[in-house]
Amino acid sequence: MRTPALDLPVRLLEVRVRTGAVAILDGITMMLEAGAPTVLVGPNGAGKTTLLRVAMGLIRPTSGLITWGGREICPPTRRAIMFQRPAMLRRSAAGNIRYALAAAGVPRAKRDARIAQLIADVGLKGLEHRPARRLSGGEQQRLALARALARDPDLLFLDEPTASLDPAATNAIEDIVRNVTARGVKVVMSTHDLGQANRLAGEIVLLHRGRLIESGPAAEFFASPRTEQTRKFIAGELLV
Amino acid sequence: MLNRRLLIASVTLGAALFAAPVAQAQDKSIIVASTTSTRDSGLFEYLLPKFKAKTGITVKVVAQGTGKALDTGRRCDADVLFVHAKAAEEKFVKEGYGGPRHPVMYNDFVVVGPKSDPAGIKGMKDVGKALVTLMNKKADFISRGDNSGTNKAELRLWKASGVNIDKQKGPWYKAIGQGMGATLNAAAASNGYTLTDRATWIHFKNKQNLVIEVEGDKRLFNQYGVFLVNPKRCPHVKVDLGQAFINYLISPEGQTVIKGYKVDGQELFYPDANDPNA
Amino acid sequence: MPDDTSALQLVLSGDPTLFAIVRLSLFMSLSAVLFATLIGVPFGALLALTRFPGRETAIVVANALMGLPPVVVGLAIYLLLSRSGPLGFLGLLFTVQAMIIAQAVLVTPIIAALARQTIEDLWAEYRDEMAAMNIGPLQRVVTLIWDARFSLVTSLLAGFGRAAAEVGAIIIVGGNIDGFTRTMTTAIALETSKGDLPLAIGLGMILIAIVIVINALAWVARRVGERYAG
Ligand SMILES: Nc1ncnc2c1ncn2[C@@H]1O[C@H](COP(=O)(O)OP(=O)(O)OP(=O)(O)O)[C@@H](O)[C@H]1O
Ligand SMILES: [Mg+2]
Numbered sequence: 001m002r003t004p005a006l007d008l009p010v011r012l013l014e015v016r017v018r019t020g021a022v023a024i025l026d027g028i029t030m031m032l033e034a035g036a037p038t039v040l041v042g043p044n045g046a047g048k049t050t051l052l053r054v055a056m057g058l059i060r061p062t063s064g065l066i067t068w069g070g071r072e073i074c075p076p077t078r079r080a081i082m083f084q085r086p087a088m089l090r091r092s093a094a095g096n097i098r099y100a101l102a103a104a105g106v107p108r109a110k111r112d113a114r115i116a117q118l119i120a121d122v123g124l125k126g127l128e129h130r131p132a133r134r135l136s137g138g139e140q141q142r143l144a145l146a147r148a149l150a151r152d153p154d155l156l157f158l159d160e161p162t163a164s165l166d167p168a169a170t171n172a173i174e175d176i177v178r179n180v181t182a183r184g185v186k187v188v189m190s191t192h193d194l195g196q197a198n199r200l201a202g203e204i205v206l207l208h209r210g211r212l213i214e215s216g217p218a219a220e221f222f223a224s225p226r227t228e229q230t231r232k233f234i235a236g237e238l239l240v
Numbered sequence: 241m242l243n244r245r246l247l248i249a250s251v252t253l254g255a256a257l258f259a260a261p262v263a264q265a266q267d268k269s270i271i272v273a274s275t276t277s278t279r280d281s282g283l284f285e286y287l288l289p290k291f292k293a294k295t296g297i298t299v300k301v302v303a304q305g306t307g308k309a310l311d312t313g314r315r316c317d318a319d320v321l322f323v324h325a326k327a328a329e330e331k332f333v334k335e336g337y338g339g340p341r342h343p344v345m346y347n348d349f350v351v352v353g354p355k356s357d358p359a360g361i362k363g364m365k366d367v368g369k370a371l372v373t374l375m376n377k378k379a380d381f382i383s384r385g386d387n388s389g390t391n392k393a394e395l396r397l398w399k400a401s402g403v404n405i406d407k408q409k410g411p412w413y414k415a416i417g418q419g420m421g422a423t424l425n426a427a428a429a430s431n432g433y434t435l436t437d438r439a440t441w442i443h444f445k446n447k448q449n450l451v452i453e454v455e456g457d458k459r460l461f462n463q464y465g466v467f468l469v470n471p472k473r474c475p476h477v478k479v480d481l482g483q484a485f486i487n488y489l490i491s492p493e494g495q496t497v498i499k500g501y502k503v504d505g506q507e508l509f510y511p512d513a514n515d516p517n518a
Numbered sequence: 519m520p521d522d523t524s525a526l527q528l529v530l531s532g533d534p535t536l537f538a539i540v541r542l543s544l545f546m547s548l549s550a551v552l553f554a555t556l557i558g559v560p561f562g563a564l565l566a567l568t569r570f571p572g573r574e575t576a577i578v579v580a581n582a583l584m585g586l587p588p589v590v591v592g593l594a595i596y597l598l599l600s601r602s603g604p605l606g607f608l609g610l611l612f613t614v615q616a617m618i619i620a621q622a623v624l625v626t627p628i629i630a631a632l633a634r635q636t637i638e639d640l641w642a643e644y645r646d647e648m649a650a651m652n653i654g655p656l657q658r659v660v661t662l663i664w665d666a667r668f669s670l671v672t673s674l675l676a677g678f679g680r681a682a683a684e685v686g687a688i689i690i691v692g693g694n695i696d697g698f699t700r701t702m703t704t705a706i707a708l709e710t711s712k713g714d715l716p717l718a719i720g721l722g723m724i725l726i727a728i729v730i731v732i733n734a735l736a737w738v739a740r741r742v743g744e745r746y747a748g
Binding site for chain 3: 271276280284285300301302303314315316317418419420421422424425428443444445446447474476
Binding site for chain 1: 640643644646647649650651652653657661665666744745
C-alpha cells in the first residue's frame, strides 16, 4: 500500500480565526488521524468551510496552532481540497485534470491514462472535451473531485461534495470516498446530509458558531448525543 | 508547452521584424531637414528621383518649419539643411553649426485673401501698404506663428511696413502655430487673409474663395539656401553624400532641373546659385 | 502620390505607394503592439498578483498613463533619440524603429492597465484552486495570462487602435519621410495640410476599414477560441 502519510496527524490547538471583531472559528482543538473519514456537520455559517481551509493550510489561524505530522509549515503537496463552489479553469474538462496532474508533478507520459481513469471514476465519460465552464453544476462538482484526486493526496478535504448531485452521482461519490479510504487516504468532509454522515463517518464533528460542540464516533454521535445542542441538531431543530 | 512555443515564436518574429528595416537603413541615404512649404510645393518629388538616378543616393526629407529645421541641424539630427530664412541661416553658419551656405533658388510670397476682399487690398503693388490697410480695417489675418521661414518673412514685412505687430495686433490677428497648408485651410475657412509662398499656394487644393490679392513686390521674394551640418560638431554627418546633394543643387544641371519644375504651366522656383548676393 | 486621383481610385488601381504606406502602418502598429504586449502584459500581471509598497500608486499611474499625450511622448523620445540626446548613438531618429518605440510607449500603459484588470479578475476566481494545487508564482502568472488570453486580446485591440490612429508622436520622431516613415496617419496629416481634403478623407476611410477588419478578425478568433477552450 501507500507510504505512511507524512501530513498526518493534523493537530489543531485552540485555533481561532477572526475577521475584525467576529470570530469565525473560536478555539478549535481537535486531531485528524489516519483511518475512517472525519465528517464535519453544523448549520450554515457554522465554520465548516473555514475549518477545512485552515486544515488544508489555505488560511492561517489568527491565533492558536496547527501542525501537519508535527510540522507547523507544510506546503500542500500531499493534500487536496474540493471546494464547496469550485472554480473551473478556462479549459476543457480533461484540460482541468491535466493541469492538476501537471501541478502535482505527474510525468507527461502518464497523464493521458490518468485523465481517462479519473474521468471514468467521476462519471464524466464523453464530456472530456467540453469546456469546463459549460458543464452543469453537478458535472463541475464531479470534475472538481477528479481534479482533487488527480493530486493523489494522502489527505483529501471535500467541502459538501454531493451538495448538488443527483442520487446516483451521490452514491458514486460515496463509493469513491470509501475506495480512497480503503487505499489509505484520509478524507475530511463536510455535509448537510446526516444520512451520508452516518454512512461514511468514522468520526463526526459538530460545529456551531465557530465552536466545536461535540465530536465522536458516528454511532455514538447519533445514538447518544452528549449535548442538548447535538440532540436538537439531529432532530432538525433550530440551534440558537 | 504550447504557450511557451508561442512566446518564442512571437519574440523571434518581433526581433526579425525589428531588424529588417535596420538592414535597409544601411544603404546610401542622407537626411535633409527642409521646410513644409518646400515639401508642399512638390519640388522634392520632382527633383529627388532625378538626383537618385544620377548618384544612387536616397534623400530622406524631414519637412519642418524653418526654425525647427535649424534646430534639427543644431541637434545633429540631419546631414543637410535646405531652408529659406536668410538671416537665421547666416546666424546658424556664423555660430559654427554648419555651412558654408549656398544660395539655390528663390520663389515669392503672395498675400491671399477672400475673393470679396473686404479690406480692399487687391492689386496693391506695395505689400507694406496692403498690410497696413489690413491692420487698419481689422481684417482677419491668419499668421503661421510657428517660427517658420514664411512666418519670419511675414514678421519682417510687418516691421518694414512700420508696424510693431506684437504691440499693435488685436483679435483680428490670429497666430495659429501651424504649417502653411493648415494656415491656408484656416484662412479659407474663416475668409481671412494670409501670406503664403507661391509654390504651396499653387499646389493647395482647398482654396475655396481664396484668391491672390497682392504679388510682385520685391520684398516678397523668398530666398532658399542649402548647407551641410558641421561634421566637426556632428561626427555622424555624412559629409560626402550630403556634399554631393548640395553640389547637385547648385550645379548647372540641378539648376536646370529646378527651373524646369512647373505646376499648371507655372514656374515655381527661380534658380540663382550664381547670384553671390542671394 | 499622384495628386488628381481620389483615394478610392488609388486603391482600385493598386497604387504601390499607397500599399507601401498601408504596409508600413500595419507593420509599425503591429510591432508596437507586440512589444507593448511583451512588456505590458507581464507588468500588468505583476501589478495584479503581487503586493508591494507603492503598488496602488503604480496602478493609478498606469491607468493615468493610458491617456498619455502623444505629442509629449513624441517629444520626449525625440529628445532621447536625437544625436545630441542620451540615446543618439543608436541613430534611430527619423526611422521606423523610432516610431515603433514611440507607439510602444503609448500603447504599453493601455495594455498593462487593461491586462492588470483582466488578470486580477481571473485571479480572484482561480486563487483558491491555485493555492490548493500549490502552484508556484511563475507558473501562476503563465496560467493566468494563458487562460485570460481571449480577454487580453481585447486590450491588445485597444492598444492597436491607439497605435493605428496615432499621429502626433510618430510625426515627430519619424519625420514623415516620403517612402520611409510616412504612414497612413502622417499621410493624412500631410494631405490635410496640402488642402487635399478628399484624399485625406479617403486615406482616413481606408485606415478605418483596416482597423475594423483587424477587430473583426480578432473577434472571430476570440469566438472560435472560446468555443473550444471555454
Ligand atoms: N472571509 C470572510 N470574511 C468575513 N466573514 C467570513 C469570511 N469567511 C467566512 N465568513 C463567515 O464565517 C462564518 C462561517 O463561514 P463558513 O463558510 O465556514 O460556514 P459553513 O459552515 O461552511 O457554512 P455553509 O454550510 O453555509 O457552507 C459565516 O458566518 C461566514 O459569513
Ligand atoms: Mg461551507
